[in-house]
Amino acid sequence: MIRALVTIAFGLAGAGPASSDDRPADLVIRGGRVIDPESGLDAVRNVVVRDGRIVDVTDRPVRGAHIIDASGLVVAPGFIDLHAHGQQLPAARMQAFDGVTTAMELESGVADVGEYYERVAREGRPINYGVSASWSDVRERILKDSAVADDEQLRRILKGLEQGLSEGALGIGITVGYAPESGAKEFHAINALAADRGVVTFSHIRYGSVIEPGSSFAALEEVIAVAATTGAQMHICHLNSSTLRDVDAAVKLIRSAQERGLPISVEAYPYSAASTNIGATFYRGPQWRERLGGARYEDFELNGQPLDERSFLELQTHRPDTLIVYNYLRPERNPLDQGYLDQSVLYPGGAIASDGVWWTRDGKLLDGDVWPIPADAYAHPRSAGTFTRLLRVYVRERQKLTLSQAIEKASLIPALILERSVAEMKNKGRLRAGADADIIVFDAQTVSDRATFERPAQTAAGMRYVIVNGSPVIANGQLIRSARPGRGIRRGSIDK
Ligand SMILES: [Zn+2]
Structure with missing residues (x-):
């Protein structure tokens, strides 16, 4: 059944020589509008794939074992998500429909890095994956509360993180905002x-x-001071939800740090609502609603339904781990709020990252070979629509970004953020000879997120083909359920 689907999807062309090699190409994506933000290429080309890599991008006719007719479609490097908490198979499939070919959990990370890579490799994934070493998880094993660590505790925390790095973690995730x-x-x-x-x-x-x-301003000053005094390359997660309505001051501060040569990067997601545990520290304590910029209880939602004070406090007291949605901006009511969100999303040199959370159904984690995701499963819609929403809203509807600029923020920039420390990323986020064949083929006129806060479990539309390491995961807009070409991106690994 799967084999038949693939054959139908690709059609069989005569296997002939590729442009620059005697062997036939495995796959040719023919006649699409090829966009590669790094080189500035935006032209009709044929993309030639062999052994999981792009071997040529050419305007000469090319034959191959499999042909994708991409005429009228955009061909671009697959999107790279630096911030994907949902690392389960169904979450990865949902992200593939959003054009994501690499999804990494770098903000929270995990404590047992080796175990993560081995388990995920055993299960297989449609898209590439990776993880950081988790400060919070390592710390939780050493300190029971979020107080100041003493010297011995700090020594053990650092040792735990070093262990994660030695097992191939891609960096260190520091969710200091929760402690x-x-x-x-x-x-x-x-x-x-x-x-x-x-x-x-x-x-x-x-x-x-x-x-x-x-x-938040003081928190950013801390990041800048620490980058200056340690020399660390530091990435600020979800600039949008961390700076709230003070984003104007925040971006000026970050820009001034970058202009002074500090290696600080940022990311944002194009939604005016965040999602985390209702028990999180920033939803408690003196003046917490004023601190968020005037939050009201009805700005919080559970499964698409607004809360009130009573239900909010009840949940927070009895089920503090409950994932809620928080409308930290209200662009539909306040035109200034759209501008605040835009400052984060459009920040020059900033990446787009989903902060996508895992899918749950009846309060239980959705895991294993589940597809489609049931209609009553829940996650913040960013888990399904971050990147296609960028293309729909910021490119097509509001024309704040060109197509090439949007692709750059979603593929090249995240690759650049990681590539100084993770050499494999030098061959991702690009559409050129020698790059990994992580390629998306989509219809720029119809590509769109469909997930909403009321009904999040809807795949994005418009991704016609999603190719990972040379193999299709989505063909003719349909998931190939058996496809697991995703690889673990692991520091120090050689193509593993
Ligand atoms: Zn976060």
Whole structure:
């Protein structure tokens, strides 16, 4: 059945010589509008794939074992998501429909890095995957609360993180925003370790507040100071939800740090609602609603339904791990709010990353060979529509980005953020000879997110082909359920 589908999808062309090699190409994507932001290429070309790599991008006619007719379609490097909490098979499939060919959990990470890579490799994934070493998980095994670590505890935390790095972690995930009382010296020491090992840290910054003291602005100043004094390459997760309505001051601060040569990068997702546990520290304590910029209880939703004060407090007290959605901006009511979101999404040199969460159904994690995701399963819609939403809203409808600029933010920029420490990323995020054949073929006129807050479990539309390491995962807009060409991206690994 699967084989038949693939054969129908590709059609069989005469196997002939490819352009620059005697052997026939495995796959030719013929006659699409090829966009490669790195070289600036935006022209009709044939893309030639062999052994999982792009071997040629040419305007000469090419024959191959399999042909995809891409005329009228865009051919681009697959999207690279630096921030994908949903690492299960169904979550990865949902992201494939969003054009994602590599999804990495770098913000939170995991404590047992080797175990993660071995387990995911055993299960197989349609798209590439990877993980950072988790500061919070390592720390949780050593400290029971989020207080300041003493010298011995800090030594053990650093040892735990070093273990993760030795097992191939792609960096260190530091969700300090969930433990804002942890020490400044600890945050510094972790980044010093990262600098020493030549890896990136991915921070959910402290506080998340528009008012002083303990503001997002102060948290960004901490990141900048630590980057300057440790030399660490530091990445700021979800700039949009961490800076809230103080984004104007935040982006000026970040830009000034970058202009002074500090290796700081940012990412954002194109939604005005965030999602995390209702028990999170920034939804509690004195003046917490003022600190978020005037949050109301009805700005919080559970499964698409707004909460009120009573249901909010009840959930927070009895089920603090419940994932809720928080409308931190209200662009539909306040035109200024759209501008705030735009500043994060459009930040020059910033990546797009989903912060996509796992799918649950009846409160249980959706895992294993599940497809399609049941209509009543829930996740923030960013788990299904971040990248196609960028293409629909920011390119097609509002024309804030050119197609090439959007593709750059979703593929090349995340590759650039990682490639100094993860050499494999030098061959991702590009559509050129020598690059990995992680390729998407989509209809620029119809590509669109479909997931909504009320009905998130809907695949994005418009991705006609999604190719990972040379193999199709989506063909003719349909998932190839048996396809598992995704590879673990693991530091120090050789093509593993
Ligand atoms: Zn976060």
